[in-house]
Amino acid sequence: MKILIVEDEIGISNFLSQGLQEEGFTVDVANQGDLGLQKALTEKYDLILLDWMLPKLSGLEICLKIREQNKVVPILFLTAKDTVQETIEALQSGANDYIKKPFSFEELLERIKVHFRTATHSEVLSLGTIKIDLGKRKVFQNDSEVIFTQKEFDLLAYLVKNKGTICSRNKIIEDVWDIHFEYDSGVIDVFMNAIRKKLNLTPDVPLIKTIRGVGYIAEDNHE
Amino acid sequence: MKILIVEDEIGISNFLSQGLQEEGFTVDVANQGDLGLQKALTEKYDLILLDWMLPKLSGLEICLKIREQNKVVPILFLTAKDTVQETIEALQSGANDYIKKPFSFEELLERIKVHFRTATHSEVLSLGTIKIDLGKRKVFQNDSEVIFTQKEFDLLAYLVKNKGTICSRNKIIEDVWDIHFEYDSGVIDVFMNAIRKKLNLTPDVPLIKTIRGVGYIAEDNHE
DNA sequence: GTTTTAAAATGAAAATTCTAATTGTAGAAG
DNA sequence: CTTCTACAATTAGAATTTTCATTTTAAAAC
Numbered sequence: 324m325k326i327l328i329v330e331d332e333i334g335i336s337n338f339l340s341q342g343l344q345e346e347g348f349t350v351d352v353a354n355q356g357d358l359g360l361q362k363a364l365t366e367k368y369d370l371i372l373l374d375w376m377l378p379k380l381s382g383l384e385i386c387l388k389i390r391e392q393n394k395v396v397p398i399l400f401l402t403a404k405d406t407v408q409e410t411i412e413a414l415q416s417g418a419n420d421y422i423k424k425p426f427s428f429e430e431l432l433e434r435i436k437v438h439f440r441t442a443t444h445s446e447v448l449s450l451g452t453i454k455i456d457l458g459k460r461k462v463f464q465n466d467s468e469v470i471f472t473q474k475e476f477d478l479l480a481y482l483v484k485n486k487g488t489i490c491s492r493n494k495i496i497e498d499v500w501d502i503h504f505e506y507d508s509g510v511i512d513v514f515m516n517a518i519r520k521k522l523n524l525t526p527d528v529p530l531i532k533t534i535r536g537v538g539y540i541a542e543d544n545h546e
Numbered sequence: 547m548k549i550l551i552v553e554d555e556i557g558i559s560n561f562l563s564q565g566l567q568e569e570g571f572t573v574d575v576a577n578q579g580d581l582g583l584q585k586a587l588t589e590k591y592d593l594i595l596l597d598w599m600l601p602k603l604s605g606l607e608i609c610l611k612i613r614e615q616n617k618v619v620p621i622l623f624l625t626a627k628d629t630v631q632e633t634i635e636a637l638q639s640g641a642n643d644y645i646k647k648p649f650s651f652e653e654l655l656e657r658i659k660v661h662f663r664t665a666t667h668s669e670v671l672s673l674g675t676i677k678i679d680l681g682k683r684k685v686f687q688n689d690s691e692v693i694f695t696q697k698e699f700d701l702l703a704y705l706v707k708n709k710g711t712i713c714s715r716n717k718i719i720e721d722v723w724d725i726h727f728e729y730d731s732g733v734i735d736v737f738m739n740a741i742r743k744k745l746n747l748t749p750d751v752p753l754i755k756t757i758r759g760v761g762y763i764a765e766d767n768h769e
Numbered sequence: 770g771t772t773t774t775a776a777a778a779t780g781a782a783a784a785t786t787c788t789a790a791t792t793g794t795a796g797a798a799g
Numbered sequence: 800c801t802t803c804t805a806c807a808a809t810t811a812g813a814a815t816t817t818t819c820a821t822t823t824t825a826a827a828a829c
Binding site (some may be wrong): 410415416419420421423437440468489491493494497498501503534536537538 | 613630633634638642643646660663708711712714715716717721726757759760761
């Protein structure tokens with residue numbers, strides 16, 4: 324993961340650079356706006372941290388120029404506090420996010436990680452002949468797509484991510500529905516029914532088994 | 547945060563104990579089942595890690611006895627690999643989760659943290675005269691409740707959590723809707739409309755302002 | 770100041786998700 | 800082996816969420 328920092332205050336850029344490197348990122352620093360723009364356009368980065376106040380070429384201008392070139396790299400602005408108008412301009416110019424100075428390193432790191440969680444989603448899981456594309460959120464059976472709704476997809480993906488381990492109703496409600504208190508309704512059953520129907524899973528094709536009194540489990544081959 | 551480990555193998559319990567302490571938890575260890583049960587019933591823990599195979603009193607029996615006493619403390623089982631039947635019994639006996647041996651410490655820690663994220667949710671936010679109870683997921687205005695649906699609540703809570711900072715449409719779609727690709731539809735507008743209606747927010751009561759071309763912002767007093 | 774344009778607010782219909790009632794089934798108890 | 804009981808499957812209907820078309824509003828261009 325490669326990050327570009329465009330920041331003229333050496334103290335700050337050193338601090339950020341060091342901290343991010345310790346977290347395992349590859350870091351590149353530009354202490355001047357024009358230099359930063361050049362790097363942004365020629366090299367490939369996974370994220371750009373852009374200071375708002377830069378001597379030669381302002382962060383806003385850099386951001387606009389990058390977007391003109393149709394670059395989609397995520398840009399995160401570092402802006403001075405209380406400049407509401409500026410942050411508006413920043414976001415309008417195509418920035419993905421902004422963080423107010425002064426910020427803690429922890430805060431920044433959290434924001435950065437969120438942006439990466441996003442990108443890392445493209446994985447394809449499988450269950451028997453079924454393929455589940457987490458990035459595109461699509462399900463395929465024998466290479467033809469089966470249309471799933473949001474929640475149906477979430478539930479199926481969850482079971483297959485935990486292939487081979489039993490998923491209790493409690494865990495499912497917590498992890499898929501994000502409900503963190505005692506809760507009991509037929510939702511899970513209803514969606515399970517829908518999923519099995521769409522995938523033609525009869526008891527003879529037990530890719531998703533019911534564990535009576537507990538929950539469900541997804542398994543490739545019956546044991 | 548206080549964790550009880552019930553595990554007869556000293557090597558494992560030491561390893562876990564030390565690791566968890568380094569993570570900032572208070573840890574108590576019982577090397578025998580009966581001792582573990584006694585501690586579980588007399589002391590107050592935030593989580594119990596229970597080994598399945600214990601010499602005197604098995605983990606299953608301990609779990610059942612704890613639940614008999616109506617204790618609701620989360621119980622996480624450590625079970626040997628491939629004992630499907632056992633994990634079923636465990637979950638049926640009232641365990642909240644289980645993890646297969648051998649497991650990495652990271653894995654265990656992740657699971658533990660999930661259980662705690664749950665409990666730490668009870669916070670009350672405010673925006674002007676509006677109160678938002680994150681734990682109960684309820685909204686109050688002048689001490690009388692205003693009924694919100696799931697998504698309405700999520701969106702309002704998100705804006706208020708970020709009170710004072712602009713939330714771009716992109717960020718909202720990512721963080722509230724969990725959609726991590728380019729997406730554009732009127733959903734946000736529709737929900738914003740619903741929220742403002744329910745809270746009688748007219749342009750004269752600008753607790754939630756529209757930032758044209760960018761998104762929205764929640765603010766206590768207009769500046 | 771008027772016109773033009775683009776974005777936001779609104780309303781209504783379509784789709785999804787959830788609730789709740791009914792039917793079916795596996796395991797326990799007799 | 801039969802009956803009973805509790806849980807799961809299924810279904811239909813209600814509520815929520817989303818899409819889409821229309822109206823309104825704000826900012827930009829003239």
